[in-house]
Amino acid sequence: MFAASRVFGAAQRRAFSASARDLSKVTVLGAAGGIGQPLSLLLKLNPRVTDLALYDIRGGPGVAADISHINTASKVTGYEPTPSGLDAALKGAEIVLIPAGVPRKPGMTRDDLFNTNASIVRDLAKAAAKSAPDANILVISNPVNSTVPIVAEIFKAAGVYNPKRLFGVTTLDVVRASRFVSEIKKTDPADENIVVVGGHSGVTIVPLFSQSSHPDLVGDANLLKRVQFGGDEVVQAKDGAGSATLSMAMAGARFAESLLKAKTQSGVVEPTFVDSPLYKDQGIDFFASKVELGPNGVEKIMDVGKITSEEQKLLDACLADLKKASCSEDSLPEHAH
Numbered sequence: 001m002f003a004a005s006r007v008f009g010a011a012q013r014r015a016f017s018a019s020a021r022d023l024s025k026v027t028v029l030g031a032a033g034g035i036g037q038p039l040s041l042l043l044k045l046n047p048r049v050t051d052l053a054l055y056d057i058r059g060g061p062g063v064a065a066d067i068s069h070i071n072t073a074s075k076v077t078g079y080e081p082t083p084s085g086l087d088a089a090l091k092g093a094e095i096v097l098i099p100a101g102v103p104r105k106p107g108m109t110r111d112d113l114f115n116t117n118a119s120i121v122r123d124l125a126k127a128a129a130k131s132a133p134d135a136n137i138l139v140i141s142n143p144v145n146s147t148v149p150i151v152a153e154i155f156k157a158a159g160v161y162n163p164k165r166l167f168g169v170t171t172l173d174v175v176r177a178s179r180f181v182s183e184i185k186k187t188d189p190a191d192e193n194i195v196v197v198g199g200h201s202g203v204t205i206v207p208l209f210s211q212s213s214h215p216d217l218v219g220d221a222n223l224l225k226r227v228q229f230g231g232d233e234v235v236q237a238k239d240g241a242g243s244a245t246l247s248m249a250m251a252g253a254r255f256a257e258s259l260l261k262a263k264t265q266s267g268v269v270e271p272t273f274v275d276s277p278l279y280k281d282q283g284i285d286f287f288a289s290k291v292e293l294g295p296n297g298v299e300k301i302m303d304v305g306k307i308t309s310e311e312q313k314l315l316d317a318c319l320a321d322l323k324k325a326s327c328s329e330d331s332l333p334e335h336a337h
């Protein structure tokens with residue numbers, strides 16, 4: 001029989017069950033979706049998660065009932081799509097993951113999702129600001145480059161904004177770049193951890209191969225295209241059935257695990273899209289770079305580091321695009337506020 005403990009290892013699971021497990025409530029908003037369901041499954045298998053709250057506008061309780069039968073120690077609760085259900089799902093959450101929203105269809109850009117997803121993220125952010133003001137908010141919903149600033153604005157308006165607790169999940173870009181490199185170099189994917197900076201759309205996705213063990217890959221146009229447009233590759237292949245879900249669920253679960261691990265371990269570093277000082281002088285408030293995580297969320301934001309002239313050109317294009325996005329945020333449609 002498949003034992004869930006074999007996924008995380010019985011020894012690791014026992015280590016958590018033996019020690020006084022501090023409570024780690026993780027909430028998924030959009031838990032019944034293409035990302036939400038596998039993400040919730042992976043969180044259920046994570047021994048650091050003690051309480052898993054699953055909320056969606058349809059199907060939350062069903063997914064929770066299913067996942068609750070998995071033989072790991074965490075408590076799983078599904079919540080009804082009501083204001084009180086949302087409040088209860090959020091109350092006491094240490095981490096709130098937000099994959100709620102619609103995905104792309106072929107021919108669409110992530111920005112084409114803005115009008116629909118901005119409202120969804122705005123309303124969920126309002127609820128989180130009220131019911132989980134101190135939680136780490138992990139935004140998955142696209143367009144991440146714009147939905148993260150919306151969450152910031154909502155938390156600021158509620159007087160509870162903490163920039164150290166707000167993350168745009170760009171981990172899938174790191175996962176993709178690392179796997180693509182291991183395929184080219186025929187290395188163990190576990191040995192590849194490519195740094196990807198910028199944002200999460202097209203030219204804002206900037207992999208830094210010069211900082212990997214394969215600097216010769218700087219200038220590999222096909223590899224760069226696959227990393228910057230990996231999302232489009234999946235949208236095309238799914239042919240109208242949506243966008244990346246399973247690989248995103250893994251990436252989201254990896255980032256949540258890093259945050260939980262960082263509560264007790266130092267040196268946990270992940271590239272992520274945060275409220276960053278790096279390019280504020282250029283009018284760019286949010287940027288993905290390597291961030292050291294800790295018990296307070298963002299402990300240290302690292303700068304881009306030494307890059308080649310070719311990578312600088314990619315970064316310049318990224319910054320120009322992010323600046324355009326931040327200018328358009330200044331004129332956000334009313335409903336996005």
Ligand SMILES: NC(=O)c1ccc[n+]([C@@H]2O[C@H](COP(=O)([O-])OP(=O)(O)OC[C@H]3O[C@@H](n4cnc5c(N)ncnc54)[C@H](O)[C@@H]3O)[C@@H](O)[C@H]2O)c1
Nearest residue numbers: 030032033034035056057100101102103140141142172248
């Ligand atoms: N950050 C990334 O790297 C990344 C990767 C893949 C997908 N995405 C984005 O994630 C989002 C979700 O993608 P998906 O494939 O899971 O879509 P999906 O349509 O399969 O699932 C979305 C879920 O959100 C739920 N939902 C909608 N409005 C809600 C609300 N107000 N409250 C709670 N739940 C609500 C829906 O009922 C659905 O279950 C999309 O915006 C997609 O573009 C981001």
Ligand SMILES: O=C(O)C[C@H](O)C(=O)O
Nearest residue numbers: 104142230231232243244
């Ligand atoms: O490409 C998409 O629309 C989904 C996501 O942002 C991805 O990178 O897979």
